[in-house]
Amino acid sequence: MPLGDDLDDRVRAAAMAWLRQRCTPDDPVVRRDELLGFRFEGRAFPLIDNQLGIRKPQGMAAALSILTTYTSDGARAPYEDAVGDDGFLRYKFQDNPRHYTNEGLRVAFERKVPLIWFFGIKQGLFLPFFPVWIVTVEAERSQIAVALDEAQRHLLTEGPMSPIERRYSERITRQRLHQPVFRQRVIQAYGSSCAVCRLRHQVLLDAAHIIPERETRGVPAISNGLALCKIHHAAYDQDILGVRPDHVIEVRADILEEVDGPMLKHGLQEMHALRIVVPGRRADRPDRELLEERYERFRTAG
Incomplete structure (x- = not known):
């Protein structure tokens, strides 16, 4: 196995194992400084990029995580516009189509590797969702479609979606992301x-x-x-x-x-x-x- 693939597997396993231990039912959110200070095999290995929304570490071909920054509520919740008609969440590329992080997302899609999605709950505080998978690269719209669990992931592998499957996909997105994000944002505000x-x-x-x-x-x-x-x-x-x-x-x-x-x-x-x-x-x-x-x-x- 090439060194890059081996590193990729070890990093993802270590990061997700740490998050499972760190994020308990009584404290399911994680701070930005904790994500930036994550250590892997004795060295600093941030789980998020300090400037970009996509984390593609040096030495890894595929992206490791994506991040949605916190924004105050307006008339609608910030994630509503990111849900497609098929019920899948969308995540935008970096503006430059040739940016290395965009390539990292494409490789993650091709290799079917799991990612972590950090969703902003308040300034500097994130609710992690993992593992998630990229199921489609929509290059013409500069975005990817993301599945939140295995059941949703396989909906796009068996041909066009039926109306029942679309409703099922929407329900997964609501239960797996919308409801937990709403819950944490409200609880943190209070x-x-x-x-x-x-x-x-x-x-x-x-x-x-x-x-x-x-x-x-x-x-x-x-x-x-x-x-x-x-x-x-x-x-x-x-x-x-x-x-x-x-x-x-x-x-x-x-x-x-x-x-x-x-x-x-x-x-x-x-x-x-x-x-x-x-x-x-x-x-x-x-x-x-x-x-x-x-x-x-x-x-x-x-």
Whole structure:
């Protein structure tokens, strides 16, 4: 086996093994300085490029990783434009078609080697997705199509996709990338704390949509999200608990009158008339119009 291929295999295996150990359910994100400071066989071997979005290390023929930088939420989440009609994510080449990193992506496609995709959650913080595979090089559009798991990877190997396969591919992209990215961006914006009760265990936190994602206005943006523990997320979804546009919590009247154990009393009833904790960054705070729309539903449901 050529030395370059051997190095390629060793680096990918070591990088992914390190990420599996480093990224736990309670701390699934990784910092830029950790990625730049990664060491392989006793020497510095950054997993990302300090300037470019594509990492093609010297001595390796194929690219090792791709990176999507963090951008603040606008009207839509930044990854929406990158999803094709077939449900696959797209990633753009460097502007210069002959750039060595673009060649690294083509080689990764030809050799069918796995890559790592680092997705920006906030400044200097990334959620890694691995292994991912390049399934198509769309040179005319200066981009590649990326599969997020083995099931999605094989959808393009058996001829044209059927409508059922397209929907399946879209569901994989939503479940494997959109939902985890939305969850982490919301949880990080709220300081890894429930907006209602301040619980700080990430494994017990969810990113609740203010307007459900199945609706047109239910975009996966931080401004349409609340970091809630699983109890308060369920209560919010079931209109047991509501949040007014001024951030004051209301508990449904019949629940306030109920007599039950300590969970009801301390976990729900005592939250009534308190204020949620919102992100310090104004752009990350819940959208007032969305809160108002959702609060009206809560009010009429009671």
